[in-house]
Amino acid sequence: MPEIRVGLIGFGTVGAGTVEALFKNRELIEDRVGAAIVLKKIADLDTETDRGIQVDSTLLTTDAMEIIDDPEIDVVLELMGGCDKAREFITMAMERGKHVVTANKALIAQHGKELFETAARCGVDIAFEASVGGGIPIIRAMREGLAANQIEAVLAILNGTSNYILTRMTQEGLSFDEALALARRLGYAEADATLDIDGSDAAHKLTIIVSLVFGHPCTYEDVYKEGIDNISPEDIRFAGEFGYCVKLLAIARQVDGQIEARLHPAFVPLDHILANVNEAYNAVYIEGDFVGPTLFYGLGAGRRPTGSAVVSDLMDIARNHIKGISRRVSPLSFARSPARELSLRPMDQVSTDYYFRFSAVDRPGVLSKISGVLGENNISIASVIQKKRGARGSVPVVMLTHEAKESDVRKSLKIIDQMDVVVEKTVLYRVERKTGI
Amino acid sequence: MPEIRVGLIGFGTVGAGTVEALFKNRELIEDRVGAAIVLKKIADLDTETDRGIQVDSTLLTTDAMEIIDDPEIDVVLELMGGCDKAREFITMAMERGKHVVTANKALIAQHGKELFETAARCGVDIAFEASVGGGIPIIRAMREGLAANQIEAVLAILNGTSNYILTRMTQEGLSFDEALALARRLGYAEADATLDIDGSDAAHKLTIIVSLVFGHPCTYEDVYKEGIDNISPEDIRFAGEFGYCVKLLAIARQVDGQIEARLHPAFVPLDHILANVNEAYNAVYIEGDFVGPTLFYGLGAGRRPTGSAVVSDLMDIARNHIKGISRRVSPLSFARSPARELSLRPMDQVSTDYYFRFSAVDRPGVLSKISGVLGENNISIASVIQKKRGARGSVPVVMLTHEAKESDVRKSLKIIDQMDVVVEKTVLYRVERKTGI
Numbered sequence: 001m002p003e004i005r006v007g008l009i010g011f012g013t014v015g016a017g018t019v020e021a022l023f024k025n026r027e028l029i030e031d032r033v034g035a036a037i038v039l040k041k042i043a044d045l046d047t048e049t050d051r052g053i054q055v056d057s058t059l060l061t062t063d064a065m066e067i068i069d070d071p072e073i074d075v076v077l078e079l080m081g082g083c084d085k086a087r088e089f090i091t092m093a094m095e096r097g098k099h100v101v102t103a104n105k106a107l108i109a110q111h112g113k114e115l116f117e118t119a120a121r122c123g124v125d126i127a128f129e130a131s132v133g134g135g136i137p138i139i140r141a142m143r144e145g146l147a148a149n150q151i152e153a154v155l156a157i158l159n160g161t162s163n164y165i166l167t168r169m170t171q172e173g174l175s176f177d178e179a180l181a182l183a184r185r186l187g188y189a190e191a192d193a194t195l196d197i198d199g200s201d202a203a204h205k206l207t208i209i210v211s212l213v214f215g216h217p218c219t220y221e222d223v224y225k226e227g228i229d230n231i232s233p234e235d236i237r238f239a240g241e242f243g244y245c246v247k248l249l250a251i252a253r254q255v256d257g258q259i260e261a262r263l264h265p266a267f268v269p270l271d272h273i274l275a276n277v278n279e280a281y282n283a284v285y286i287e288g289d290f291v292g293p294t295l296f297y298g299l300g301a302g303r304r305p306t307g308s309a310v311v312s313d314l315m316d317i318a319r320n321h322i323k324g325i326s327r328r329v330s331p332l333s334f335a336r337s338p339a340r341e342l343s344l345r346p347m348d349q350v351s352t353d354y355y356f357r358f359s360a361v362d363r364p365g366v367l368s369k370i371s372g373v374l375g376e377n378n379i380s381i382a383s384v385i386q387k388k389r390g391a392r393g394s395v396p397v398v399m400l401t402h403e404a405k406e407s408d409v410r411k412s413l414k415i416i417d418q419m420d421v422v423v424e425k426t427v428l429y430r431v432e433r434k435t436g437i
Numbered sequence: 438m439p440e441i442r443v444g445l446i447g448f449g450t451v452g453a454g455t456v457e458a459l460f461k462n463r464e465l466i467e468d469r470v471g472a473a474i475v476l477k478k479i480a481d482l483d484t485e486t487d488r489g490i491q492v493d494s495t496l497l498t499t500d501a502m503e504i505i506d507d508p509e510i511d512v513v514l515e516l517m518g519g520c521d522k523a524r525e526f527i528t529m530a531m532e533r534g535k536h537v538v539t540a541n542k543a544l545i546a547q548h549g550k551e552l553f554e555t556a557a558r559c560g561v562d563i564a565f566e567a568s569v570g571g572g573i574p575i576i577r578a579m580r581e582g583l584a585a586n587q588i589e590a591v592l593a594i595l596n597g598t599s600n601y602i603l604t605r606m607t608q609e610g611l612s613f614d615e616a617l618a619l620a621r622r623l624g625y626a627e628a629d630a631t632l633d634i635d636g637s638d639a640a641h642k643l644t645i646i647v648s649l650v651f652g653h654p655c656t657y658e659d660v661y662k663e664g665i666d667n668i669s670p671e672d673i674r675f676a677g678e679f680g681y682c683v684k685l686l687a688i689a690r691q692v693d694g695q696i697e698a699r700l701h702p703a704f705v706p707l708d709h710i711l712a713n714v715n716e717a718y719n720a721v722y723i724e725g726d727f728v729g730p731t732l733f734y735g736l737g738a739g740r741r742p743t744g745s746a747v748v749s750d751l752m753d754i755a756r757n758h759i760k761g762i763s764r765r766v767s768p769l770s771f772a773r774s775p776a777r778e779l780s781l782r783p784m785d786q787v788s789t790d791y792y793f794r795f796s797a798v799d800r801p802g803v804l805s806k807i808s809g810v811l812g813e814n815n816i817s818i819a820s821v822i823q824k825k826r827g828a829r830g831s832v833p834v835v836m837l838t839h840e841a842k843e844s845d846v847r848k849s850l851k852i853i854d855q856m857d858v859v860v861e862k863t864v865l866y867r868v869e870r871k872t873g874i
Contacts, residue, residue, distance in 0.1 A: 135583075137578050150462060290572065294573060295732065299728070
């Protein structure tokens with residue numbers, strides 16, 4: 001039986017899950033691939049901590065170069081995370097003719113272009129299924145399964161921690177802080193959950209999705225990003241009254257030859273399949289011009305799901321290796337650069353429906369003043385709820401608008417927030433329209 | 438640019454959708470694959486009917502042999518349906534060194550073993566993504582994306598017509614006949630919807646899924662099958678009272694080294710993601726030992742979704758062709774036959790939870806008699822609803838059981854249905870337990 005030899009850099013959570021899958025399902029993997037996948041070396045600065053998986057101590061090294069410089073190693077798994085060192089190791093590995101599998105979303109989102117060019121120059125594969133959606137084979141779906149389609153829209157829940165927090169806020173009415181504390185206690189959030197909560201993690205993944213959809217590497221900085229730290233249970237309740245829930249949504253959409261790429265909390269209609277994606281689950285909803293609406297759902301993080309994705313990439317490379325080929329599918333699934341350039345639509349040019357919650361003094365004529373400003377800025381109101389007087393003498397006035405332009409919205413709210421009848425900064429959510437799906 | 442030449446046999450709905458995708462997205466497909474996919478010939482007995490797509494009349498022929506015998510054609514698309522002729526054409530095409538793409542679930546379910554052997558002997562690929570789940574890239578997910586996993590369970594909604602009918606019965610309380618008539622009127626059901634309703638269509642797809650999960654061709658006859666024609670709105674209402682909905686579910690599950698393969702209406706917990714798969718959508722829920730629970734959702738039929746799947750297979754073969762390889766992944770994703778044999782569990786050995794609706798005379802002690810028989814046969818009751826007297830002087834007694842064995846259930850119901858206090862045949866549904874997912 002042919003062999004493919006693997007070196008692993010980074011023996012943390014994902015590394016341990018990967019090794020566990022390779023060991024536990026060794027026979028199945030060999031039956032499927034028709035080759036033995038031999039783990040030859042594991043590099044980590046810490047070779048002492050127990051990862052809950054029995055590994056021959058002779059495999060362990062603290063020196064990643066022992067893997068990168070080993071001429072017998074065919075594939076390097078980069079599972080250490082971080083950018084600078086990982087980028088350096090991956091580049092050196094590719095330059096020595098090794099294929100690379102990585103789970104590093106930040107690295108691909110920030111340095112994908114350069115890494116893909118290096119891979120092309122060196123004639124090796126670089127695979128990154130684990131970087132988006134954990135165990136969900138979403139990269140493969142976009143690169144191969146849906147390859148016949150123009151992708152018209154992607155709506156995705158890409159951060160399990162945020163989704164867990166929003167689920168608790170929605171189902172139990174917890175505050176953001178309470179839900180975050182619970183998520184920490186149950187292991188759904190790290191001690192420092194900043195990258196989950198401020199949207200960075202999901203925005204990295206969205207960057208990769210946009211690149212895959214359009215065949216041009218998209219830059220992380222071009223993606224609009226808002227996190228979930230300002231979401232209040234009050235707005236979640238109002239969302240429910242209007243027939244929506246609140247999700248941290250990654251959106252990529254083709255509009256008039258441009259691409260919207262934005263990550264922010266959004267109202268999702270309760271009858272949309274994404275509204276039923278709860279707890280720490282991830283899901284990617286894709287609309288293609290032929291396939292129509294599709295959804296891919298599963299665990300977006302965790303040792304074993306991520307290990308599943310890493311090993312699937314490894315099996316893919318092994319299947320190529322046996323046939324003596326590489327680069328059967330290029331990283332972004334385009335054998336040649338698409339003629340059409342990637343043109344990202346600036347956020348202030350985006351049009352969508354909106355939800356506003358105004359905190360106004362309880363006085364006649366206030367709604368008329370507010371709606372006057374909106375009307376002057378081409379924003380028309382679809383429905384309004386006005387509640388009883390609040391604790392501080394102000395009343396929440398909440399409304400959904402018809403489609404409006406972000407720049408008009410920003411202009412209006414600037415004016416409205418300076419009115420003397422408005423006592424707090426207006427709260428804004430973008431709304432995904434009811435689609436009937 | 439390299440070329441790959443294609444012949445299409447069967448210019449019906451799926452054929453037209455395939456041609457439409459190849460034409461409309463030609464540039465995208467060429468950019469992705471790096472080769473031109475050239476449609477060289479289309480064979481159909483009917484070359485007159487307008488398929489809503491402009492095709493050069495010189496491409497058309499009534500003689501499939503013109504394609505099969507054309508040495509310039511690399512890939513044959515078999516989209517004619519039916520078994521005998523299709524099997525003959527595919528076999529001849531493979532024997533002439535051509536790869537085959539088919540959407541023919543009945544053919545793969547009934548003759549997969551033989552066709553896969555022929556493909557292996559001839560060194561060609563046979564691809565069938567379109568045969569299960571329409572546009573959903575589920576075969577690819579099982580063969581590649583989740584390849585690192587032992588698949589522990591598959592629960593799937595695989596027939597759009599049935600799901601549409603059940604959705605209308607559930608949401609609007611229609612009878613089966615009313616919902617079927619509506620489905621016909623709106624084009625969700627053919628004039629003869631027998632194969633959809635009696636479960637044959639979904640059972641074919643389940644046969645293919647079981648084969649993929651375990652790497653051995655499963656035989657259609659081995660799959661247990663019940664359709665939806667006996668479902669009553671009354672049971673759907675009771676299901677709702679217990680917190681369930683009714684779906685036509687294809688189930689493949691590993692239990693004690695054996696495999697359950699069954700297709701029947703089942704109670705699905707309302708908080709399960711599958712309970713939210715409505716209208717004509719299909720969905721495949723897969724649990725792997727590493728990936729955990731996943732769901733793949735989309736349109737399981739129709740011209741364009743199925744065309745999307747056929748063209749994705751074609752692009753896959755084209756990507757191999759350019760690299761000068763074939764059979765990179767074998768049809769069932771196993772390079773060598775798994776050591777473990779496929780052992781299907783007979784239906785009467787299956788254990789699951791049950792729902793019963795007894796039609797009993799309204800007399801004291803009836804429930805005690807019924808539950809006595811159940812108890813003697815190792816069936817314990819989880820909850821009971823007893824309603825008021827029905828129209829014919831009988832009362833429905835409905836209950837959910839704890840896990841019980843199918844053979845015990847059949848034995849009990851045989852006894853109960855002969856009791857003089859029981860006036861109609863007892864209705865039985867199998868229940869998927871609440872999973873919290």
